[in-house]
Every structure is written in structure tokens, then in C-alpha cells.
Amino acid sequence: MKLTNSRLLVTGGAGLVGSELAEQLTVDNDVVVVDDLSNGIRDSVPDDAEFREGDLTDPGTVEEVITADLDAVIHCAAADKYVDSDDPRGQFETNGEMTYDILERMDEVGVRNVAFTSSSTVYGEAPRPTPEDFAPLEPISIYGAAKLSEESLLSVYAHSHDFTVWNFRFANVVGQRFGAGVVPDFVEKLEANPETLTILGDGRQEKSYMHVTECAEAIQHVIENAPERTSMHTYNLGTRTTTSVDRIADIVSDEMGLDPDYEHTGGDRGWTGDVPKMRLSIEKLAALGWEPSLSSDESVRRAAADLVDALEDR
Missing domain, CATH: 3.90.25.10 (UDP-galactose 4-epimerase, domain 1)
Incomplete structure (x- = not known):
């Protein structure tokens, strides 16, 4: 997919990664940002993006922002932080439900391109450097378990609903x-x-640790260059x-x-x-011609x- 003259929705676009992505994407695209500002900062949203304040756990918000004229959804929104959540069960259930609602709505209106910001925490305590095909995936945190469950939903929609999914497992982003x-x-x-x-x-x-500007650049490079013969593209993003x-x-x-x-x-x-x-293998990313x-x-x-x-x- 070419990220030029496209209409894109960035969920969680007032957060660290989402706002940087929105900033870079507005150069060549029409960008809509949705964020409930529970973790995001309104001033982080670029002026050139269309901003809609809304809670993506509300079906009404999901219906409002995911429309048939979108070319892709970049899903960065997540409930709570991964460190010491006060409500781990709520965090797990909210993130899974939000992602499921987004995918259902996309399927309903015919939008079938989605990028997802996952995490290295899905690997648990794995050998280093950890490649994307490492198994079994055994997260040791609720945050990692939630991200893995969301990846599973994305896989279902990639393989059974004709979606193209770009799934990014982040190192620590600063x-x-x-x-x-x-x-x-x-x-x-x-x-x-x-x-x-x-x-x-x-x-x-x-x-x-990866700088957020390079993280956003890597996401765009993968979306534009991942091989089209597959529908579920999983890439580690980090440094060597x-x-x-x-x-x-x-x-x-x-x-x-x-x-x-x-x-x-x-x-x-x-x-x-x-x-x-934690150190991720980025050989798969490098094979596409991009390194931090x-x-x-x-x-x-x-x-x-x-x-x-x-x-x-x-």
C-alpha cells in the first residue's frame, strides 16, 4: 500500500507513537485522529490532522470515525500503561473489546487495511535477539497477554476476512x-x-530503545514495502x-x-x-531495506x- 493521497485514521493519535505517525503522515495524506485524551495530549495532535475526541470503547465513536472512505486504520490506541496497571482485568478486556469492535466495523464498511502497534512483551522472556517466528509466545504481563490476544484477532481477520494486517512488535519507544x-x-x-x-x-x-521518529518511519516503510503475497505481516521494530x-x-x-x-x-x-x-531481531525489517x-x-x-x-x- 502506498501512503500517498490516502485517507487514514490514526487511533490513539494524541499519544507518543500515534501523534508522531500522524505528524509524518499528514505530509502526503488526509489524516483523521481519534483519541479520548485519557493518556494522550491534545497539543500533540498535528494541526493538519482532523481531530475527533472520542472513546473507542463506545460503539458510537467507532461507528462515527470508521467510515467507508478510509483507505486504512492505524490502530495505536490502548487502555492504560503496561507498568503496574491498577486494573489488569479491565485493561485486558478493554483493549481486546476495542480492537474487536474496530475490526468488526472495518469489515462492515469495507475497510480492509489495518496497522497495529503491538509489543515485544508478547514474547515474554525469550532468547535474544528474538525473531518474529519465535515460539511459543508466553507473555508474563497482562499488557503482553492483551497485545497477544489482539494479534490473534487481527490474524483471524487477515486470514478469514480478506484484511491486510501490518503488525508491529515494538521495543521500548522513547x-x-x-x-x-x-x-x-x-x-x-x-x-x-x-x-x-x-x-x-x-x-x-x-x-x-528506539526513537519515536524512527519508529514511525519504520512503520511507514513496512506498510509500503511488505510483500503483497501475504496478508498478515508481523515485524519487530527496535535497534540492534x-x-x-x-x-x-x-x-x-x-x-x-x-x-x-x-x-x-x-x-x-x-x-x-x-x-x-530484551533485544529484538530486526533482520526481517532490514531485509526490506530499512534500519534505524x-x-x-x-x-x-x-x-x-x-x-x-x-x-x-x-
Whole structure:
């Protein structure tokens, strides 16, 4: 599918990844963004996109925003965050129901192209680097279980309803937005207390980090270049490198001009369901002719620098 002169719906388009995608896609396309702003930020939505505030767990909203004139839906919306959800059952049920309602409505009006933002958490604690065909998929968090269940629904619609699905399993995505992961968490903690930084776990957790601008570029490249002979396209998105939580703390501290003491909460994971080590294979992505230019450390540093600059505007 060519992303030019298309009408596209971005769900969750006020969030970190969704807003960046919307920003890049508005250059050559007609973009509609829907978001209930429970996690998203209205100012993140690009001016050139049509914005509709709405809750996608409401069938009325789904019916309103998914119309026959769409060429594709890019589904980034998700209920709650993946860390320490206060309502894990609600998170699982809401995300699954929302995705099912979106797919049913798309089928009803004849829109059959959908991209989905999944997660590396579907793999659980897998060997590294983890390829897309690794099995069995055994997530250890509710967030990962929800994403895997949604992938299953997408597979059904790809194979039994003539949909084309682009399914993206993300590494950790970082960028200029507060409230979205470890980098802004450290920035906010150090702004409040420049002397001491509390770090969940032992600080040795080591994962791949991808900058949101490159994540959005990769999504578009796959949509435009994945082979047409298949209907369910699953791709890992990440970097070939990893970085540790302590190293992230070092980078953030350096960008803020601070030298705090670190206090670790202990244990080899930051929360229940945290995967201590993660690195995805991106060979399948590279075979399509695209690789990230930034390493994990460089992605974290760019995000930290942008967040520090943004502190002045808060």
C-alpha cells in the first residue's frame, strides 16, 4: 500500500507513537485522529490532522470515525500503561473489546487495511535477539497477554476476512513526551529532587530503545514495502543495541547537568511482569531495506535532551 493521497485514521493519535505517525503522515495524506485524551495530549495532535475526541470503547465513536472512505486504520490506541496497571482485568478486556469492535466495523464498511502497534512483551522472556517466528509466545504481563490476544484477532481477520494486517512488535519507544516511560520518569524525578534518583529493580535491566521518529518511519516503510503475497505481516521494530536502566539514568543526569546518588529498589525486574532483558531481531525489517540510524543510547539521549528542553515550557 502506498501512503500517498490516502485517507487514514490514526487511533490513539494524541499519544507518543500515534501523534508522531500522524505528524509524518499528514505530509502526503488526509489524516483523521481519534483519541479520548485519557493518556494522550491534545497539543500533540498535528494541526493538519482532523481531530475527533472520542472513546473507542463506545460503539458510537467507532461507528462515527470508521467510515467507508478510509483507505486504512492505524490502530495505536490502548487502555492504560503496561507498568503496574491498577486494573489488569479491565485493561485486558478493554483493549481486546476495542480492537474487536474496530475490526468488526472495518469489515462492515469495507475497510480492509489495518496497522497495529503491538509489543515485544508478547514474547515474554525469550532468547535474544528474538525473531518474529519465535515460539511459543508466553507473555508474563497482562499488557503482553492483551497485545497477544489482539494479534490473534487481527490474524483471524487477515486470514478469514480478506484484511491486510501490518503488525508491529515494538521495543521500548522513547521521545519528547512526559508520562511515557523510563526517560521522562527520570527527568521528572530529578527535577523534583536533583540529589537522589530512585531506580526500580537493580538498574541492570537491559533493553532496546528506539526513537519515536524512527519508529514511525519504520512503520511507514513496512506498510509500503511488505510483500503483497501475504496478508498478515508481523515485524519487530527496535535497534540492534541495548542499554541498561543505570545507563539511562547516567544519560538523563548528564543532560540535566546533575550527579545524583542512585537508590535501587532491588530485584532483577522493575515491576511484576517486567522482562529484565530484551533485544529484538530486526533482520526481517532490514531485509526490506530499512534500519534505524540511532543506537539505543543515542535514542535515549535525544529523548532526554528534548524533554529537558521541554521543561521550560511546563
